[in-house]
Amino acid sequence: ALNFGYQTSNKELRRIHDTLNFGARPEVQTNTSWNAPIIWEGMFDPNIYDKMHVQFQSSVALTVFAVGRYLDAYCKTFLTSAEQHFMLGLPVTYYVFTDLPEMVPNIELGPHRSLKVIKVAKHSRWQDISMMRMKTISEAIAAEICHNFTYVFCFDVDQEFKGRFGSEALGDSVALLHAHYYKRPQNMFTYDRNSKSKAYMETGDFYYHAAIFGGAWENVKNLTDSCYLSIMEDKLNNVEALWHDESHLNKYFWLNKPSKLLSPEYCWDQSIGDWRDINITRLVWAPKNYDALRDS
Template sequence: MAFLEGFQRSRRFFLIGGFMVAFFCSLSWYAVKDRKWDPSIQHSCEEYWFRINGQKENRLQRMLYPKPETLKPPRTDVLTVSPWLAPIVWEGSFNTEILNNQFRQKGWRVGLTTFAIKKYIRFLKPFIETAEKFFMVGLPVNYYVFTDQASNVTDLNIIVGTGRQIIILEVPSYERWQDVTMRRMQMISDVCQQRFASEVDYLVCVDVDMRFQDHVGVEILSDVFGTLHPAFFVKGRDKFTYERRPESQAYIPEDEGDFYYAGGYFGGKVEEVYKLTNHCHHAMLTDKANNIEAIWHDESYLNSYFLYNKKPTKILSPEYLWNEMDGTAFYLRKIRFIALQKNMAEVRT
């Protein structure tokens, strides 16, 4: 009997509950049956989504350009992607108009760092003047000049365009040129925290004894990028001049290595450049404590960092760093940044 009574009570409960649900559903339908869908409801939902997930994405401007052909890659004569899927940037592998359009929408800022220390100050004026013609044209750029001769930089009276400025960062000089080049990692690392992080989004770190002679734009930018050394990019790893002493923090065995990167051209987002330069600086300090100086100084530590972290996330072809002594080659459709001819012994003395 108790079982039957419990069953009847449960039955009454479900019947009453079902009636109430049906009643409220009918009221809701009656309230909205004559209403039309209001598109603003969708817009307000989208606006809420972007408020909680970052800035609203804007459509790119309309652009006309040839359709990419899936079975006809623009370059088949060169490697265009690394084994870890980092793009290798060659002329013909990107569309400048599309990239500039994306970049401007983000409102990103670029910093270009270089070191004009001791006699290397003589290269600063042609370096910046050619950068004004070819580097990130039409975009805001901060030129960060590390120098031990601030007054001489001012006396050069270099004129830059609207939205671009020269910022002088005074640093000490060093007796040996090897110490100058190795200290670059420490100096960049320090200033990343002090000011770069609040002033720019990307850093491009290059040597001053160079000149720009063709377009260098936002196609180079990535989380962290490196540049193929023009003297080694077609050679086997056994020819790479890595640091081969196991005692060094820059050591790379002869059976390892993907590419040989130039120490005079790297960059990326400020936080990634800080990680790179800070790592290399502390690796140098460890070696110095053990009386070790890597064969190619900061370049040796850069190569070790890139290899064992499977970076960079983008690789620049030798178009972006060339030397006239290497002549030309069929795979170079453009030479964008080139070393100046000089007496190395005289400049470094």
């Protein structure tokens, strides 16, 4: 059975939660109204998480799409930096989805880490490249991830790891606070406001960033199926949500509360002026050259 919201069935995961120090970061929100932790630097002892997840034999599949020009522009930096910082000490497999399999850079991988390249078609509209990730991820989970991994984490490729992105980020259902919105009032959130779209919502909890989401594979399967279905229903009705898959993701997490939230330290935009809450950058947005990347 699927288990959403803060309600860990696993006693040991509950013990991990109890090791969090919610008072360590008094200047930021460290807990949601439904009692899911929001992970900020200083709240946790990384060694406790790493030990427990080694003991549970947790394993992680990371999915990333590098279609068209994004392969050459971002993939190498993403993967080489992930090798330095992503879930060190746990078995990790990168699933790289691309239309140019033979062009995927050859990265030297650490022990218990591997890379799989899966060929996908290049959709002509970039909005579809982004949205159809939901379908492809769901299929990959059903075909093989479910047999081999505990967790799945799905990433945008236009980013670079800069610091530890470790097992403290693992959880049943994990969402990321958007760096540009975590301090803003609700009424500025860019939810889809068109009642014709399945992503339509009036109020919500937070504005989540679709650049990272994850969780136990069962939950990510449910998330990607649900978002894909809504995307296709919108297509039938000739509407498209304001921020594409991200709008549907926000709707999903509104209806199915995540069990853990990641602070913007996990996906920071260095062009933001106010760094007062940011005690570490674990992953940062890569610079974008829209003219070169989006003229297709």
